[in-house]
Each structure stands twice: as C-alpha cells, then as structure tokens.
Amino acid sequence: MTLKLVRTAPARIERRRVPGPPAAVCVPLLCLLALSSLAVMVTLSRHQEGPAAPPPPPLPAGRSRLYPRNGSLPGLGTFHYVINTDACAADEEVTMLIVVTSHEGNQRLRSAWRRLLPAEELGRLGARRVFLLGRPSQQEGYTSVNESLVELESSQHGDIVQGDFSESYRNLTLKHLMGLRWAADYCPQARYVVKMDDDIAVDMYQLHDKLTERYVPRDLLLGLIHYDMQPVRDPASKWYVPTAEYPGEFYRPFLSGWMYVVSQDVITRLLTAAESHTNFWIDDVHVTGTLASDAGVRLSSLNAYYTPHATHLECCARTEDLLCDYLVGPAGGDEALLSDFLSQARGCWRSGCMRRKPEVSVARTCVGTDKYRHRELGQGTAEVVAVSWGAS
Numbered sequence: 098m099t100l101k102l103v104r105t106a107p108a109r110i111e112r113r114r115v116p117g118p119p120a121a122v123c124v125p126l127l128c129l130l131a132l133s134s135l136a137v138m139v140t141l142s143r144h145q146e147g148p149a150a151p152p153p154p155p156l157p158a159g160r161s162r163l164y165p166r167n168g169s170l171p172g173l174g175t176f177h178y179v180i181n182t183d184a185c186a187a188d189e190e191v192t193m194l195i196v197v198t199s200h201e202g203n204q205r206l207r208s209a210w211r212r213l214l215p216a217e218e219l220g221r222l223g224a225r226r227v228f229l230l231g232r233p234s235q236q237e238g239y240t241s242v243n244e245s246l247v248e249l250e251s252s253q254h255g256d257i258v259q260g261d262f263s264e265s266y267r268n269l270t271l272k273h274l275m276g277l278r279w280a281a282d283y284c285p286q287a288r289y290v291v292k293m294d295d296d297i298a299v300d301m302y303q304l305h306d307k308l309t310e311r312y313v314p315r316d317l318l319l320g321l322i323h324y325d326m327q328p329v330r331d332p333a334s335k336w337y338v339p340t341a342e343y344p345g346e347f348y349r350p351f352l353s354g355w356m357y358v359v360s361q362d363v364i365t366r367l368l369t370a371a372e373s374h375t376n377f378w379i380d381d382v383h384v385t386g387t388l389a390s391d392a393g394v395r396l397s398s399l400n401a402y403y404t405p406h407a408t409h410l411e412c413c414a415r416t417e418d419l420l421c422d423y424l425v426g427p428a429g430g431d432e433a434l435l436s437d438f439l440s441q442a443r444g445c446w447r448s449g450c451m452r453r454k455p456e457v458s459v460a461r462t463c464v465g466t467d468k469y470r471h472r473e474l475g476q477g478t479a480e481v482v483a484v485s486w487g488a489s
Contacts, residue, residue: 163283171274171368172376173262179232180251180259184225185284192223193305194287196276198354199228199295201247201264202240206295209432211254213439214301222305225284227258228295229276234263266378273354273380274371277364285361288314293356298410298428298438300421302446307424308358312397318389319397320357321425324350326382336379343377350396351386353403356425366392399424408465410434414441420450422459 163181170176185191199207207228219226233244251257260275262268273292280290289308293299312319326348328338359367367384370392377383389396402424404410410428413421414437421442428435444450453459 170260170271170278171371171374173271176275177261178259179261180230180248180257181279181283182227182251182255182258183283184227184256185287187286189286190223191225191284191287192309193225193289193291193301194280194284195219195224195226195291195293195301196280197226197228197293197295198269198272198276199230201230201233201259202242203295203430204242204246204250205432206430207250209435210295211256213436218443222301224301224305225287227256227276227279229272229279230257230259231262231264231268231272232259234265268378270376270378270380270383273384274368274376277359277368277384281361281364281368287361289317290359290361290364291356292354292359294354296428296430297355298426298435299356300424300438300442302442303420303424304358306446312358314360315362316394317358317360317397318352318363318385318394319359319399320352320385321355321400321403322350322352322396322398323348326351338379348382349386349390351382351389352396354381354385355403355427357385358399363389363392363394366394404459406463406465407431407434409459409463410438411465412459412463414438417441417444418450419457420445420452422453 163183164178168176168178185194197207197210210226214226230247233241233247247257247259251259258275258279260272262271276292277290280287284290289312291299291301291304308314327346328343328348329336330339331337367388370388371384374383374388374391377387385396402422404423404426407427407429409423410421410426411434413423414434421438426438428438455461
C-alpha cells in the first residue's frame, strides 16, 4: 500500500507544482485531495446524467381507510380502489352527494363542471362531488389517456374515485355500483345521493330546493321513470341484448341514468340485492329496475322536470327572470350550453325568479337555434329506438 502511494505522489506534485514539505509528508494529504476530487467528479457526472428520481409522495391521509385490503363489489368479487378520495369529511354535514359517472378520457367535461360548479358553490348547497372512473382503455368514441394524467388530475382536485376495472360499456354496472358503495362507505352522512352522467345538464339549485322542501331522505328512489321498455333484439344494434342475457320481453320500470336521487337506506338495499344477481351491463335497467324491484323499492317520478331537447335548455338560459321548467336535459358535452344553463339557474337561485305560467311554458314557447335543434342525446353514435317517456 505504501509503495503505491509513494509512486503516485511525485507525478501529482509535478503536475500541480505544489511546494512544501518532503514527499513522504505530502503523500497522505495528496491522497485525501485525490479522493475528494474523485467524489466531486462522480457527483457532477451523476447530475450530468439527469436529476435523481424524486422521493415517493407521502401516502394519502387515512390510507388504510381509503384503500381497504379486502374490498368487494357485486359482480367483481375482490375489488380495490386505484384512486380514492376523502371528499366527505366525517365530521361535516352533507345535504347532497353528487356522484358523477365519467370516463377517464372526459377530462375536459370534468374541468367544465369544476369551473361552473366549483367547490365553494357546492359548499353553499351543502353538496360534495366525486367523479367515477375505471382504468384507462381503448374504447370507441372516447379519448384514452395515460394513467399518470388521471393521477395528476386526482392530486390537483381530490375528487376522483377510480375502480380496478377497465373503462367499457360492459363495465358501466360495476362503475354504477362502485358509486353507490362509495357513497355508503365514505359519505354515509349525505342525506341525498345524486347519481348523474357527466354530459347531462342538471340544475342543482332547483334540485336542492325541491329535495329539501318536498322529499324525506328515506325510502327514496326518485327520477325519470321509464315504463314498458323492451330489450333491443337487433344484432346490428350497439344496444343488442340477446335473450340469454335478458330473457324477459319487457324491462321492469327503471330510472334514467341521466340523473336520479337515492337515499342511503335504499342504497343499502340495492347493494344487498346485487349480491344475489349476475350483473346486467345496462346499468340503469339493472340497478334501478331489477335490483330496486327485488329489494321492494318503489320508484318516485320526477318525469315532468326532464326534457329530451337541448333547445329547451337553450331557451331557459335566455330568460333571466323566469325559472326553467326543467331540471335535467341533454347538454351533449357542450360547455357553452352547460355554462349558460347553470349561470341562469344560479342567478335565479340567488335573486329569485318567477315560475312560468302554463301559457308561456318552455314546451309551448321555445324556439331554439339551429345549433341545438337536432342535437343527439349525449355523446356517441345516434340510434333510433322506441322510448316510453312515462307519466309525469
């Protein structure tokens, strides 16, 4: 060891021209300098290769509660949340929990809802909101995004609930049941649970007032009731249902998945009934029809406040001093229409608006623009099927 140090020292003295004590004394000092220089060089080279990976983020608050190890979901068996949220604090009162069925590629629509009904505005209504997603997948008619973008969106807004199943029409019932399960487990204090689709316009202000003034939050399953609907038996249809999947000639009466309201006790009954059924992929038929019927839950009608016409929403938005006759209608993902409709609803809720007289109802007087006159109901491919709108 000593011989190696003595051989190295003269060369380093000559190159650096360091005057001072004899070589035998300088050798230890030069070794320390050499080692220090080497450490600096290694550190610099590592920085030149690229920044080190950041430390992993801290675990979410209450991770053991938000991410249970032995979760389950009817039709899926073992289940866990890929992303979960503490959107409902255990010690706060919640009048309405809004559970929005979305798609991982619909980031633009979720951003629109957050902008038009931000958390502060929801707070005035005593409301909380979460968006339900599955895992990213290639699905016709939708934009697929990377999971990292969903994680970033969740970290920024804290309102994403993502299940461990792929995005698919065939998994809509899983997503629907996941939303009900989440409401029961993570927001049990919510008096009313509002389940809705992300491309539907809903006047949350009038809905809030109607619920709190007219409906007791017990034994409640309220929405647009569909009667005498038949399964589509045409194999060419996107909604084709073979008899092996649903042998009956008619579906049981069910609520439109656009938007409906359910109380917590009914959620418990629906989830219990789901345990003894094989999931049927048309989620509103299965959950609010088959399961509700088997659980002995009576459907309550809000039919008079739904419209299938986007032009009706447009006409409501143009009238500042009159309440809209409708609470729910198809926005088709149009942010401008959604913005105008909700802005008018917000103005009426804050300053007060008169109800329309029958002779000037929206249905009688509305003349919409060409932009919305032939609007399909929601996103995707239009298909003409027979629909029973039901009694009001």
